Each structure stands twice: as C-alpha cells, then as structure tokens.
Amino acid sequence: MVRKKDHFWEYVEELDGRFKCNLCERDFAGGAPRIKSHLAGVKGHDIDICAKVPDDVQAEAYLAIGGHSKKLKITSNSSNVEQRKKMSTSMSNDLHQTTILEMCKKKDKSAVDKLLTQHIILNNISFNVVQTPAFIRFMQGVAEYGHGYKLPSYSTLRTKLIPNSRIEVEEYISNVKKSWVTTGCTLMSGIWSDMKQRAFINIIAYSPRGAVFMRSIDVSQERKTGFFLKQIISIVIEEIGPNHVVQFITDNATNFELAGDMLIGKYPHLYKTRCAAHGIQLLLKDIYEEVHWVQKVIDDAKSIVAYMYKHTIVLSLMRGHKNNKELKHPCTTRFASNFLMLQSILNVESELRLLIVSSNWRGLDYSKKDIAKEVTNIIQSTEFWSQGHEVLLVLEPLVRVLRLVDGDGSTAGYLCEAMERAKEEIQHRCGNNQEKYIRMWEYLREGVLKI
Template sequence: MQLDMESREEQPSQAQSQAQSHSSVQSNVRTKTDIAWEHVTQVVDEKGKKAWICNFCQKVIGGGGINRVKKHLAGIKGEVVACSKVSPEVRFTMQGKLKETAQKEKEKRTTSVTILDDDEEMEEIEMSTVKKGKRKSTSNLHPFFTKGINDPSQPTIKSAMQSKAKIHDVDLAIAMWFYDACIPMNACNSPFFQLMVDKIASIGYGYKAPNYHALRVNLLTDAKKSVSLIIDSLRSQWVDTGCTIMSDGWRDVSQRHLINFLVYCPKGISFLKSVDASDIESNATNLCNLFAEIVEMVGEKNVVQMVTDNAANYKLADILLLLGLHVQRIVLILYLSELDNVKSLVNLASRVTIFVYNHKWPLNWLRKRPGWKEIIRPGATRFGTVFISLQSLYDHKEDLQAMVISNEFKKMLKVGNAVECKQIVLNEIFWKNCLITVKVMTPLLKLLRLCDSDEKPAIGYVYEGMRRARRGIKELFKKKKELYRPYTNIIDSCWDRIIYCAAYWLNPVFQYDHANLCKKNEVFQGVLEMVEKTFKGDDVLNITLNLGRFRDAEGTFGRSSAVASRNLTRPDEWWKLFGGDIPVLQKFAIRILSQTASSSGCERNWSVFERIHTKRRNRLEHQRLNDLVFVHYNLRLQNRLKVDMRSYDPVDYENIDKTGFWVVEEEREGELNYDDLENMLDEQEHEPASESQGDHVDHEVDSEFQLLSDREIDAYNTPISQDP
C-alpha cells in the first residue's frame, strides 16, 4: 500500500519534469531556428553570462535574448545600439519580423478583451432571460420555435434593423468626414482605406485618432521609414539589373522649371525627389552638378541610362555626356503633335468636340444613334489622347454629318459656334486629313504603348518597332519624300540608336530570326559601343570574343529548352536562364534588356509637386512637405500595378486633365458636367501584349499600314477651308 502511494507521488513529479524538458526542447528549437541567429555569434563574457557579437559591426550585445538582437539589426534605437553596417535586405527582414511579433501580441490582447466583453454580454442576456423570459413549454417543438418573436433571447427583426442602422451610422460618419474635409470621392479606392477601417475596428471601442501634430511629425517620419524600406528592397535589384533614371522637366503655372526624378528597374519604379531648377536651367555647370547628385544617390555603377521627355530648355545630352551616361529623349508624340498640318487639324477637331460636349441637344442627339460610343476617350498620356480622339472623331463622321444636316440642327445655328462646327463637319478635306493622320499615328501609338509597359522591360523591341514603323510610313505615302520625311525625320531624331541597337541584337526573339534580322552595320556597332561604355579592360575583350557564341547559339544558348523559350520568355529572363556559360556577357545583356524605353512613369498629375516649391500657404516645413510627397508618390507607384487602370472614372481629375483640350471651352471653363460622360477606354487600346513580344511588334505595327490612294495623297496638306 505504501509502495502504491509512493509510486503515485512519483508520477506527477515525473510528468512535471517531462513537461519542463519538452518545453525546454521547444524553446531551444525555436531559438536555434530563428533567422536572427544567422547574423550573430554566441560568446560568454567574463562573468560567465551569454552575449552575442554582431557579424556585421562586431559590437557585443549583452542580455535580452533574440529580441534585442533583432532590434540591433533592424536599426531600432532605444534598448540597444543600432547596427551601422547591416545590409538593407537584413534590416528590412528584421523590421518585418519585429512588426509581426508586435502584431501577434496586439491580436492576443484584443482577443482576450473581446472574449471578456462577450462573457459580460452573455451574462446580461442570461439574467434578462431568467427575469423576463421564464415560462413553461407548451409543446414538443424545438425550443427555437416555442419562444416566439417576443422572447428577448432570440434576435428579432427589430434588433437586426438596429444593426443595419448602426452600420449606416458608421457609413454616414465616414461620408460626413469626406464631405467636410473636401476629400475626393475616389480616395475610397485607395488600398489603404479599407486597411485603415479594419485596423480601427480591430482595436475596439475607445480608440482616439492621431492628432494634427502626430500626423505632421511623428507618423510622417515613421511612414517615410517604411517607404524607404521598400526603396531599399528595390535598390538591391539595381546592382543586378541596372536601372534607368527618369526625369520629367515641366513648368508650373508660375513658369518655374521643375524636374521630378524617378528610378526604374524591372521590380518597380521609385520616386527620388522633385527639384526647382528655375535658377540653374541656363547654367550647364549647375545642371551637371544636379544630375551628378542624382546619379550619386542611385549609385553610378547602377545607372545604365537616363530617359527624359522634356529637354527643350538645355542640351541635356551634352550635360549627361560629361557624366558618362547614355541618354534617351522620348518626345516623339510631342513633336508629331507640333507639326503644322497636325496642329491645324487638331485645333479644328477640338472645335467640333467642344461644341458637342458643351451643348445638351447635340450630345443627346448623338447618344441616341445606334452603336454610339463617346468621342473623347483618354489615352495613357495627354499626347496619346490627341490621336485617339482624332480616330474616334473619324469613326463618328457619318453621325456628325447626319446631325448637322438634320432639320433639328437648324435651331442650333444661332447658338455658340454651331455654324463653324457645321462647316468643319461637312468639309471633306478635313476628314481626309483626319484619316491620313490616324493611319500614320496608329502604329506609332502602338509602338509607344509597347514602350510604356511598366511590367515588362520593352527596350529590346523598340528598334524593330521603329524600323517597321519607318518603313510602313514610306509605303503609306508611296515613297514620296516630301510627304513622309517630316515623320521619319522625327523618328530618327527622337531615338538615340546605340542602346536600342544593342538591345535589339541581344534579344533572342530577333537574333535567331535570320530571315528578318537587320544586318546593318549600325546594329553591331551599337553593341560594341555599349560594351565599351559599360565595361573596361579585360571584360571588354571577354565580351567581344564571346558575342559569336551567342550569335551561333553555342553551348547553353543552343539547348532545346533555350530554343523553345526564345519567343515565350522575357529577353532579360532568358539570359538569366541560359547565359550562365559567359557570366560577363550575361551581366551585360541583363543590364541592357532590363531597362525601360520611355518615361511613362512620369506621366502623372504633377500639381501636388507645385506645393513643394511655393511658400504660399505652406503649413508644413519644406523638408516635411518633401517627405509627404516622397511617401505619397512612392505608395502610388507601388500600388499602380495592383489596380486595374483600364477603368476610367469620368470624375477622375487626372484623366480630365488629359481630355480638357477636347471638351472645355476656355472662356466657359467648368460648365461641362462630367457626371454624364461614359468615357470608357477602348478595349483594344489597353489590350495586353501577346505571349510572344516579337510577334506583337511584327503584326501590330505592319498590319496598320494601308496604302493611300493618289487622290488622298494629293489632298493631304491642302489648306482646309471652313466653307462646306
């Protein structure tokens, strides 16, 4: 009996020791597997206590466990000295781990509070049920049916309606805040809007929103740090793939010359800064210093090229030549829209659209026509909108002519510019010039849309697209130099061919298409020039000697998988997969083929940047306002690809800016009601590229050119009389 008692007493103690041992093992396993331990070395100090030495800065971290190690690596000051030599990737990872830990602890606290509140609520309901709902059962039915609608323990229609009323009250409170603060309605489309609401709901009743000072100082600083971590994650890609600095020079309403700088790599676009260059635009030395500062911020070895769409006020190419950068000046559509005949045609077309969209009767009459689509449909850029609108206007030629010759239109002749509109619509020369301009511009717009891709680097397809567009324009005008040269000269002047030649030659889509490969000497010369600009010494010789192996598909370049994926894989990705036999050549090809071919990332509403460079009504200090714009624009860039940009909101002020020339009269600005517009983008306008980018260029560019008749060619450039 005594033995039984002793054995029973021993069992709990054994169970306890086993539990403690199991807990210790779990702790040790967790400790050993934590990612932070990879970056420190465990030692024992003079007192016999454990300490850790950072593998980056060699500083000793004593006590506190893994949490202090993570804070040291994450650069969070306070409890421990921040590491000054940790890599951006490790710092970003550690900060993410600390945030996860803090979030889990917060969720545990929130869950415990919620459970406590629910228990108290249940006790109140049970007490109420005992006092008021106590009665005998009168049948064998399930209690749910016997309690009736008046039983307080059953949710009633009244209580359900009350919950809907509460939701409506919350919705109304949010709406009232929008209205009171004059916040645009489309702000609710921000990916952070619902996230904000969820965070507020998760923390529970009693949460107090941050005040003006917190938003202005502390939280803005924290937000900038978070966004900077995103930029750091992109910065690590710049070393491998190289990057493109995109600059957008423009003038605000005060005629100040502002320049915005962004950086492109295949993983994303990031905004660097905005600069007021009004005082230095005429001084080449100061401009050179400005661009040198930007290059230094990005890293000279990381920069492959600079792309700009506005260099009219200074010789940017000469300045950047001093920095050893390759420069691209993508202003094709701007130059084309400034041709005299195109400019005159666009002005006449805009008079028609302004008349239609500023008078109710013409717009209503046209909308009743079968198969009607809105004339004005915005493109990706305001210059693209010009030619898209010309195409749309030409498509509505019959509808517009039917309107102006109808009996009802006679009543409109005394209104506004009705007579002028009628004369333009009935002028056949106007329509023929519209047709020719559209035929010339359509393939060029498609080429630019190919170049404007943010998701896929398009630089490897630009040379072939230019080549086909140039040849097609010549055929369009039946090789009459006086007609096609204004267009081909612009194509030649807008693109520097060196980097495009190199990208074309290194693109497996075209290199192994022997029947159509351009064999001009300038193509291979472009490759050699880019090699000499990018590398020095033995690397230049190594690359030059191995270019033939790529051309002849030797080694891994000739593997069956490499051959099969030439037209299915992005060129830069193809080189990553199959260029490993020649690492230096692989690096060169990836850096060239990973670049963008345009500055489309700059095509945004820049009005927010005007506030940075003005002193009027500036409540934030200059640096804080810069931080605000830095956070705002980078968040928008990161979320750009997640949002379906094909849907067009007629009350979206950024898109209205692109179409204003076509729908707003200067002397009557603001009278147009945009709520009635159904400006949907043409599906073909935003059609994704085919799986084979090479086929995309071949078919989309060439198929658009249809030869003009001799009569149409003779009529082209004829001055347009407004007499019908």
Template sequence: MLNFNSKGFWRKTKKNKAEKRKYTADCYDVESETQAEEEGEVPNPVQSPAPATMGDKGKRRAIAATPIGSYFKERTTTGSQPTLKSVLASKQVKHKVKLGLARWIIDARIPFNAIQSPYFQPALDGVAAIGLGFKGPSYDEMRVHLLADLKKECQLLVEGYRSSWKRTGCTLMVGSSNIVHVVTDNAANYVSAGKLIHEKYPNIFWSPCAAHYINLILKDIASLPHIADLASRASKVTAFVYNYMIFLSWLRKRKEWKEIVRPGVTRFATVFITLKSIYDHKEDLQSLVIDKYFTSHKLSKSVNGKMVSSIILDSKFWEDCFTTVMLVGPLIKLLRLVDADEKPSLDTVYAGMQRAKINIKTMFRNKKSAYTPYTSNLKMRWDKHLKRDLHAAAYFLNPDYFYSEGFVEKANILRSLLNLFDIETLCDDSVAAMQEMQLYRDRKGSFGRESALKAIKRLEPGEWWRLHGGSAPNLQKNGNSSSSSNIFIIRLREELEPL
C-alpha cells in the first residue's frame, strides 16, 4: 500500500473524471505511435548523396550526388505500387526469403536492431531491382573500395556543414573549439574517455545517455515494495482478462474499448504505462465483474476469479494506481522526449527533472518522510551521474523557462553558469558576462523589446538569442569577443546530438 494520505487530494480530483484523464494523457499518450505502427506508416528515409567513388583500378570517377532511390524504383514507400511479381509471390516464398536473411544475420552475429537501419530496405530494393544472379560485394571490395567510398561520402557531408560550425557549433569531433557537449553510452570505457576529454579540453563537457538513467530511476521506483506489489496485482488482472477470451470478448464490445496491454517506451516504463492503462479501464473492468455474464460463470467462483474480482472492486487498488501514475508521469514524459528521434535540448532535460521532483513533493504535500523514498532515487541517479553545469546553464539561458512564473533562481544554477564563464574558451570576458546577466534578468536593452517578449514561445532559444541578445554580446558570443559569429547560447542549445 502506498504511504500517501490522499483523502483531500481525491476529494478534489474526483470532481471530474475527464480532468484526471486529461491530466495524465500528456505524459502517457502512446496511442499515436501504436496506431502508426499498426497502420504500417513507416517514414521513408532520405538517402545521403553519393560522392565521387573509386573504380576497380583505383581511378577516380565522378558520380553525381544522387540518392540511391533515383537509381531504383522504391517498392516499399507508402502508397507506391508494388511489382506484379511481388504481388503474386506466395506467403511461403516470402517466408523463405525472410528465413534466408534471418539465417545470414544470425550466422554473421549481426545485432537484430540493424534491421531498423534506414539503409536496410533500400539495400533490399536495390538487389531486387537488379534481379536474380546479383553477387554481393567481396571481402576486399568491402574493406577497401566501398569503405573508401563511404568515407569520402561522409567527408563531403561534413564539408557541407563546416561553414556553419562557427555560428551554430557542431557535434562532430572535428576541432575542439567547435565542440561543447559529448553524449555517449554509459559503458565504463566511455565514461573514462569522457573524463579524459574534459580534462584535456575544459570547454568540452561529457554526459552519459539521459534515457538510460531515467530508465534506472523508473526501475528503482518500480522496485519499491508497495509499487512492486501494486504492479503484481495489476498484472494478475491483465493476465486473467487476456487468458479467458470469453471475458475479453465481452470487454471488447464495450464502447470505445482499447486494449489494456500497451507498448512501453522501455521495459521499466511498461510497468507504469500498464498501470495507467488499467486505471483508464476501471469502469469497464468493474462493470464486468458485477455483470451476470461474469458472476454466473464458473470461472468467477474459481480461486483466480475471486482474487481478480476482489482486486477490481477494491477502491484502494484504484487509488494507488492513480497515485503511482501521477507520481511518475513527468518522468515518463521526459523519457518519451529523450527517446524521440528529435533529441531534446539540455534545458529540457534539466527542466523535466526539476518538474518531476516538484511533482512528487506536491503529491505528498511537501511531507519529507513521505516523498523522500522517491526523491532519493532521483538524486542518486540525477545528481550523481547526469547533472552537469551545462544542463543548469542552458536552463537559465532559456527565456521560456527563465521568464516563467515558476522559475526559481537557485544558487546551484548561478554557480553552474559562473563555472562556465571561468572557462576562457567559452567566455572571453567573464566580468562583462556577469554584468550582462542583470540586463537579461531585468529585461532591459534588447531583452525588453516587445518583439523579444512575443518571440519567447515562438522561437527556439538559440534563434531567440541570435535575434534579441544584442545587449549581452558576452553571453551571446563564444570565444573572441570581437567576433559576432560565435554564439554561446546556441552551443548550449544545439550541441546535443549523441555522437
């Protein structure tokens, strides 16, 4: 049972069931992802331009920068017409082809997630377009000519972005002055490498994968005895419903029924997403166990039937489900953001963790003995492994957060910002930068323009600083104070993609 005095809270929230659903939908909504997968809506990846390549004899020959899709007709793009041969192919033939691919993948010990590469399906399309008898590249071709071609392709791509590095920064290891933030896996060798890089280049900050540590926080919370017991009871309800089609069929006839078993963002988040899903089906499940259709069936009198019925009719079970869902909601939302294809900014991660801690304390009415088991998990993972000066500084320099009513200018945030000012390669004049902070804080100079205030929520912070940060050139610039191209805040905002 949860150590949570929820009487006053429940009297307030039970006024409107729709409000409770709306309150959690923003954190737990995975319907759009599931629906897209079910409907087969898979985005068609954009191929990189092909560079000049090396011939069999080592002579260079120019090839136009043309995507591979221009050579072969796409067969798998949504809405495209498949070939007649592929339409007429039987299921057995298709299975045999897939089995051949699977046999090769397993024999070569290729990780299964390699199939998710955006280059996988275009490669198959290219082979299919040539037809029977196509021979794949030899070992020597792969390690010499093709590898050289791909390297050249990568170099051409880098050259295309090189001109913008001084203005926007970069995430490629090409010149230490162009890099501010490096994100890697959490393996011990990467951790050691990250520390060595920061020691040698003070302007390069390393941090581990945020998604991994948020997963660990969720794992810690799910391991708490009362949460584990709650998840176990919820699992028994789900298992009972899905093990007996006679009851599942009855539920599926309910208006707007959606399946209880929902895909999780990760295996740890699945626990809480399932609790949310079960809570959403409270009325359906309670209607089932009190309906004559269930009570008259022999299964309702079995040991499992009686146990599941008592769980579903237990009001405390539903209160605990809702409380748990509310507690971890901000963490689930943050995990969805950091796991998305479009990587979030440092300030978003920092704000998300702050929001999670505030939410937990609020749920327990700031009673320290009640919220400590949860916040201690956050501090152990976040403060020890993930929290960096760069996160706090980016949070401070995001005008959307800084000018909001809920922003609290804590000492550790200012300390993090001052630590960055002390690094010469990041800030040329730390004293002037500190003076300019007052202009930013008081909305004076270019920060006080009506256009600047209106643009806070409409522009990305990096762009906002580029347009409206003229009164604070030392905050805006990075490196040479006379250069107008090195933008400090843009680096904090845009140096976020993992290597």
C-alpha cells in the first residue's frame, strides 16, 4: 500500500484495510478521517476514542477535523489522576500555552520568564513589582514549596486570606501604638508629587517598635505655607497625644522649617530634626551646580542617555551592542541618581566605543544630526571617561552615607561620624590637586554642619 500523505498515519500501524493505534494498541477499519477522530477524542464519529493520546496530538487532531466551534469531551488517562481541561474555541491558544508549560517542566527559565511577562502585561501591573520584597518572598516561597502548590481561589482570597491579613496589620498597628506610651514616637513628613503632578503630604509615626502610616493629604490646590503645614501636623499630634510625640523630622524646605519652629512654640518638649537623606541630596545638588568640572561630566552623561533613548532605532542598536544592559536615568528630585547614571555609563565604556565606530551606527540617518555628532564626540573623548571615573571616586563616599541613612531605622547616632569619615576619605582621594577640589571641600564642611 502506498503511504498516505496525511501525517496522522505515523501514529498508527497500517494493516490490510485497517489500522492499529500505536498508543492504545486497538485496531479499527478505515482511513485518515477515522484516525483523526480516534486521536481527537470526539465521541459520536462511530469510533472509540484513544485514552492514551498526548495533549498536543489530541489538540492537533481536534483542529484537523474542524473542531473550532465544538467542545471536545476528554477521557481520563489511566496514568493521569486529574481530569484534563475541556477544549473549546480557544484551542489554538491552549495548544500554545501547553507548549510553554511543558517547557517550564523541563526547567526552561525563558519559558517561565515569558509567563511572568504575559501576566504583568495582561493585568496592567507595574514593572516595579518584581523589585518589591513581598513579590520576591512570594516567588521564593512558591519555589521552596514545590510544584504541588496551587493558587487560592478568588473566593478564598476575598473572604479569608485578605481579611486575615487585615487583622494582622491591625494587630501590628495596635502594638506599635501601645509602645508610644513608653518610648514616644517621631513624626516624619514630606511633600511628594505623582505622575499627574498632584502634591501629597505624607505623615508617618516611627518608634523602636515600628512605623505606622498616619495620613496622606492631597494638597495640590493648597498653598504649602508654614502655617498650613503646622495646622496639618498639629491635627496628627493631637490624635496621637502631644505627650507621646517627641520629635519632628522633615526636609529642609523653608515652609517645613517654619512649620517646625511653630510646632516647637506650641509643643515646647518637641525636637525638630532635619532629614539627613534630604540634606545629602541637597549637598550633591550643590556640588553639581557649583563644581564645574563635575557638572560638565554629568551633563555629558545626561546627553548620552537622552540621545540613546530618544529614538527606537538607536535604542535597539545600543541594546544589541550592550547585551541588553540598560543605562540609568537621572531623576529631577534625587540628585544621587546622577551618580548612578554616570556609573551605568562607565560600566559599558567599551561597548559604547564599539557602537559609535560600527557600520550600523554610521549608516543611521540619526547619526548625522548635530546632537548625534556631539554624543559621538563625548564617547570618543578620553577626557570624559577619565574625569567620569574621577567623579565616581570623589562622590562615592558621600553616596555611601546616603545609602546608610536612606532606609529604615534610626541613624542619628552615627550620622556625624559617617559624614566626617566621608569628608576625610574624599580629601584623601583628592589630595593631589587641592585647588581643583577646594570648592567641594567647602560644601562638604557646610553640609556636615547643616546635617
């Protein structure tokens, strides 16, 4: 007999006018249409269905017999305890998903990454979620539990897990507030703006037992005067109890300075303390604005980042030369981000140098523009790279102190010593050219006194 063109014959053994299934070892009369019906698992085609057919073969056979709008009844597999999912109009999607899950079983990390990417995109979840400690702990917990872990149902999550979590939070807040009677607490406040330029005042109460978020107030339409801020903070102090608030920490803005003075006038026992992290950020801003050789290096680095991310074609070409490493972007209100941006550029110096001499770069129309020529000159400049390393060398001790104080817990006990050590280390690193760094030292000395 001449072998049939239909590839489904490879799953059976051809007999004289009949066929024998290689999977379930049963034989039937007929040709390719009956083979497809047998493998597809559709009852009602005058043929018994195969109980041992793999999911991907069954799905392919189902589609081959035109099962796009019909539901497929699945039989139980003797080696599989769980009942297979019923296939419907989304069979092609299910087939694709099955393939990914099979890859996951083989410990293909790229397949798992793809499932995570789909989950984030389809549910409109912020990409930053993968950096949060809670998400990282969840993934570690699932990995340690093993493949048998099953997600809780919507009903279980809504009626049991979320309410239980709320009870735990309320117990935590209650225990922290009880500790204020013994230790007192510190109020921390500041103003921040979101992507829609709405301004909010956040107020947090901190004590050795933990931190409690007290209030967030939308002040977008208000004048943020010292008197206005003093009124808001006073309401929270009265809510906690004046005798339980011992310190007020805020940024160094003039309106908050005035609000702090008025609060001390109203509550004489209250201490006013400047935010150390905000003070160091302002110190980095002063160094950037007043030390011109530092400013030039950082401005050149900003030009590189701005141009590389301005055009899709340029960005794609850059990522290809840097193995998809991303450059850091500067933040308007966090001046330490300039340090991180410069650091990310210096880490890919060789890749950027190779990029601008490549034929792909020279062939781009964008590379012929004035801004592209300026960026090319910066990357080709030996002075930019040498002074860039010098800026990192000088500012690194100060950024290290910022990381020390910009976190949970009290740092007042060792802040002054940390700043003095940073100043001495910077002076030591800059000892060969004091004239070049004299202005920076002046700001460091003033910064230690202000912080």
